[in-house]
Amino acid sequence: MTATTSPRVAAAPARPAARPSNRMRAWATRAPLLPALAFMIVVTQLPFVATLVISFFDWNALYPKDRHFTGIDNYRQVLSDSDLRHSVWTTILLTVTVVLVSLILGLAVALLLNRKFPGRGVVRTLMIAPFLVVPVAAALLWKHVLYNPEYGLFNGLLHYVGGPQPDWISNTPLLAVEASLVWQWTPFMMLILLAGLQSRDGQQLEAARVDGASDWQIFRHLTLPHLRRYLELGALLGSIYIVQNFDAVFTITSGGLGTANLPYTVYQSFYQAHENGLASAAGVVVVIGSIIIATFALRVVSSLFREEVGRA
Amino acid sequence: MSALAASARSNRRKRGGTGLGLVAWLVGILFFLPIAWMALTSFHSETDAATNPPSFGASLTLDSYREFFGAGGGADPWPALINSVTASVASTLFVLVLAFPAAYALSIRPVKKWTDVLFFFLSTKMLPVVAGLLPIYLFAKNTGMLDNIWLLVILYTSMNLPIAVWMMQSFLAEVPVAVIEAAQIDGARLPTILARVVAPIALPGIAATALICFIFSWNELLFARVLTGVVAETAPVFLTGFITSQGLFLAKVCAASLVISLPVLAAGFAAQDKLVQGLSLGAVK
Numbered sequence: 001m002t003a004t005t006s007p008r009v010a011a012a013p014a015r016p017a018a019r020p021s022n023r024m025r026a027w028a029t030r031a032p033l034l035p036a037l038a039f040m041i042v043v044t045q046l047p048f049v050a051t052l053v054i055s056f057f058d059w060n061a062l063y064p065k066d067r068h069f070t071g072i073d074n075y076r077q078v079l080s081d082s083d084l085r086h087s088v089w090t091t092i093l094l095t096v097t098v099v100l101v102s103l104i105l106g107l108a109v110a111l112l113l114n115r116k117f118p119g120r121g122v123v124r125t126l127m128i129a130p131f132l133v134v135p136v137a138a139a140l141l142w143k144h145v146l147y148n149p150e151y152g153l154f155n156g157l158l159h160y161v162g163g164p165q166p167d168w169i170s171n172t173p174l175l176a177v178e179a180s181l182v183w184q185w186t187p188f189m190m191l192i193l194l195a196g197l198q199s200r201d202g203q204q205l206e207a208a209r210v211d212g213a214s215d216w217q218i219f220r221h222l223t224l225p226h227l228r229r230y231l232e233l234g235a236l237l238g239s240i241y242i243v244q245n246f247d248a249v250f251t252i253t254s255g256g257l258g259t260a261n262l263p264y265t266v267y268q269s270f271y272q273a274h275e276n277g278l279a280s281a282a283g284v285v286v287v288i289g290s291i292i293i294a295t296f297a298l299r300v301v302s303s304l305f306r307e308e309v310g311r312a
Numbered sequence: 313m314s315a316l317a318a319s320a321r322s323n324r325r326k327r328g329g330t331g332l333g334l335v336a337w338l339v340g341i342l343f344f345l346p347i348a349w350m351a352l353t354s355f356h357s358e359t360d361a362a363t364n365p366p367s368f369g370a371s372l373t374l375d376s377y378r379e380f381f382g383a384g385g386g387a388d389p390w391p392a393l394i395n396s397v398t399a400s401v402a403s404t405l406f407v408l409v410l411a412f413p414a415a416y417a418l419s420i421r422p423v424k425k426w427t428d429v430l431f432f433f434l435s436t437k438m439l440p441v442v443a444g445l446l447p448i449y450l451f452a453k454n455t456g457m458l459d460n461i462w463l464l465v466i467l468y469t470s471m472n473l474p475i476a477v478w479m480m481q482s483f484l485a486e487v488p489v490a491v492i493e494a495a496q497i498d499g500a501r502l503p504t505i506l507a508r509v510v511a512p513i514a515l516p517g518i519a520a521t522a523l524i525c526f527i528f529s530w531n532e533l534l535f536a537r538v539l540t541g542v543v544a545e546t547a548p549v550f551l552t553g554f555i556t557s558q559g560l561f562l563a564k565v566c567a568a569s570l571v572i573s574l575p576v577l578a579a580g581f582a583a584q585d586k587l588v589q590g591l592s593l594g595a596v597k
Contacts, residue, residue: 030423032413032502036473037429039410043470044436047444047451054446109339117333123340125581129347132580134531136548137569141350144557144565151562153349156366183343191588195596233592244440246534247548251555263534266442271538276446283443294438298431304596305427 048287055280062274074281084265084282091243091261091289094174098181099238103231105182106189111219113190114197124194131187139251142180143169147252173257177248185242189234196230197223229304236297243290262286354566361562376563380571389568391543392550395461396572399536399546400529403468407476407525408518410469415480416506420492430481433474441471441534452539461544467535472525479524479590483517484510520586523579530576547572 058070078084113124130138146153149167158165169176200223208218246263253259255268262282270279352368353361354377360370382388418426448467449458457463487510495509511518536546551572554565580587588596 026424029417029421031417032506033417033423033429036410036414036477037432040433040436040470040473043466044439044444047447048439050447050450051443109336112332112336112339115332115336117330117336119337123336125584126340126344128580128584128587129344129577132527132573132577133347134548134551134569134573134576136531136533136551137573140551140554140565140569141346144554144562145350145353146346148562151362151364151366153346153366156364159365183346186343188591192592192596195588195592230596233596237592240438244442246442250533250537251552254555263440263442266445267534267538270446270449276450279446283440283446286440287443290438290440294435297438298435301434302431 051280051283054276055284057277059277060274061270061276070277074277075285077278078281078285083260086258087260087262087265088285090174090259091263091286094178094181094245094249094259094261095239095242097178098185098242099235101178102182102185102189102238103234105186106234107193107227107231109186109190110193110197113194127190128187130183131185133184135184135247136251138184139180139248142176142183143252147176169253170257173253173259177252177259180252181242181245181248185238189238192234192237193227193230196227200226229300232296232300233304236293236300239293240290240297243286243293262289350566351570353563354570356563358560358563361566362560376567377571379564380567387550387553389547389550389571392545392547393572395540395544396530396547398461399464399468400526400575402462402465403472403529404522404525406465406469407472408522411473411476411480411521412511412518413506414477415484416510418477418481419484420487420489420510430478433477436470437474445534445538448535449538458539459541459544461540461546463539464532464536464544464546467539468529468532471532472528475528475590476521476525479521479586480514480517482589483514483521486517487513517586520583520590523583524587524590527576527579527583530579 055074056069056071057067058073059067109127113120113127133141144152147168149155149165149170152168154168155165204222205218208222213221244263245261246267249255249259249261249264250267255264260268263286266279266282266286269275269282273279355372355374356367356370357373357375360367379386380389382390417423418430423429452458452460452463491509491513492505495505500508531548532546533548533552536549537552540546540549551568554561554568583590
């Protein structure tokens with residue numbers, strides 16, 4: 001892109017008194033960008049600065065007069081409170097499990113869909129559908145229609161084979177949430193990995209096949225290295241969305257049975273417990289976690305992006 | 313000899329191919345099964361919906377749809393649906409109006425350090441929603457914007473703007489430079505060039521961007537749950553009314569979930585080819 005635009009810039013008539021008009025032209029170039037940029041800074045950055053400030057105050061919304069500066073007390077409390085610590089652990093466990101399982105399943109499905117077979121387009125459409133159910137609706141579907149111990153589909157099907165009739169959500173609450181999320185996120189991973197598979201070099205594959213390489217050898221030595229960055233991208237984007245997951249936890253277990261993750265805990269501590277300072281400190285902790293993931297995510301996106309730009 | 317071995321191998325590969333095709337079908341059906349079961353259950357009566365073992369062949373009825381749309385005297389879903397349409401459509405329009413010129417300034421006529429700007433947009437997407445929720449709630453409470461659908465419109469615009477900027481940047485980068493130069497020589501000004509020259513060429517990309525922004529706004533729950541109440545409640549918030557069991561209500565849950573998911577399913581299938589690009593923020597084509 002830069003390569004195609006620089007000649008145009010160079011071709012612009014050079015004026016002797018360049019300074020003020022150059023600046024004007026620079027602003028004219030920037031002008032279309034400014035509304036979007038200003039909007040983003042005001043709506044997304046200012047609230048975060050406010051959160052950061054509030055996190056240093058002891059502030060319960062029910063006792064507004066007691067508001068006072070406490071330094072890092074809220075953070076000490078967030079990190080020492082066993083419920084909050086537990087929700088940090090839950091968030092990590094939930095994110096890692098869902099991302100890894102849907103990535104592996106997504107890879108398997110993408111490999112299946114990358115071959116030619118009758119009705120491939122139909123199967124692809126069927127596979128995408130779970131991702132296109134409204135998250136709350138999907139969570140309701142799993143909670144009531146599939147998991148219900150008395151008349152849910154799972155126990156209904158188990159009934160046919162004379163199996164047990166477990167109470168899925170009470171017995172394995174976190175697993176129940178994870179399974180519903182894996183169902184929704186496998187299609188996402190599949191789409192990204194399928195795009196990766198289809199961008200492989202066809203001639204290289206053909207050459208390997210002519211040389212007598214087995215399917216497994218081709219997968220291990222050609223496909224997997226090529227897919228590496230697509231796997232990274234899927235894992236990181238998936239992590240960013242699932243670290244923030246609220247809908248599934250809120251709907252399936254309402255944060256009970258030890259499934260409260262950080263977003264749910266933040267929601268609860270200010271919306272129900274009115275602990276503004278504490279909620280803000282927990283929010284800042286979520287942000288720090290996200291920044292760690294995001295740093296890696298940005299690096300991966302950036303390397304894919306530069307390759308795109310280089311190719312153009 | 314080696315030719316024979318090769319043909320045997322290719323035969324084995326072909327047979328394996330048919331088998332794997334069947335496996336692919338099986339997996340696709342397995343993933344779709346919960347949705348198919350949800351659809352079937354929504355057409356059953358409440359008593360047929362709550363049986364164990366499940367009644368696959370029970371007679372079909374539209375009762376739960378009638379009930380969902382308020383026939384049984386329950387909550388009327390129309391205000392929530394209309395709020396969702398307002399929030400999704402209005403925010404998508406705002407996103408397009410803001411993102412289109414920005415994408416122009418990041419692709420066709422790029423500002424200095426345009427990649428840095430692009431990555432700033434992306435980084436805002438990585439800031440968790442909960443991090444800004446409390447100040448936004450307090451601001452809304454103090455300015456009387458609580459339970460106002462336009463507050464959600466503003467927030468959804470900020471939620472989708474980075475995605476739209478990234479997607480459109482990659483679409484506009486494909487617009488041939490010569491066409492724009494020709495318009496400039498004819499003396500056209502920037503707004504005219506954007507509207508008359510760039511927009512028509514990039515139209516398929518703009519449409520895909522719009523559909524993906526629509527999906528994300530329609531799905532959003534956390535902001536809507538915290539910032540709306542009776543008046544500005546959106547469809548996902550309406551669905552949260554089904555979280556606690558209310559006797560025999562399975563068919564109604566299915567009908568409600570399906571009706572509220574239909575716009576997303578439709579938009580998603582319409583944007584199928586560009587879905588990956590949108591979801592990966594333009595990183596994968």
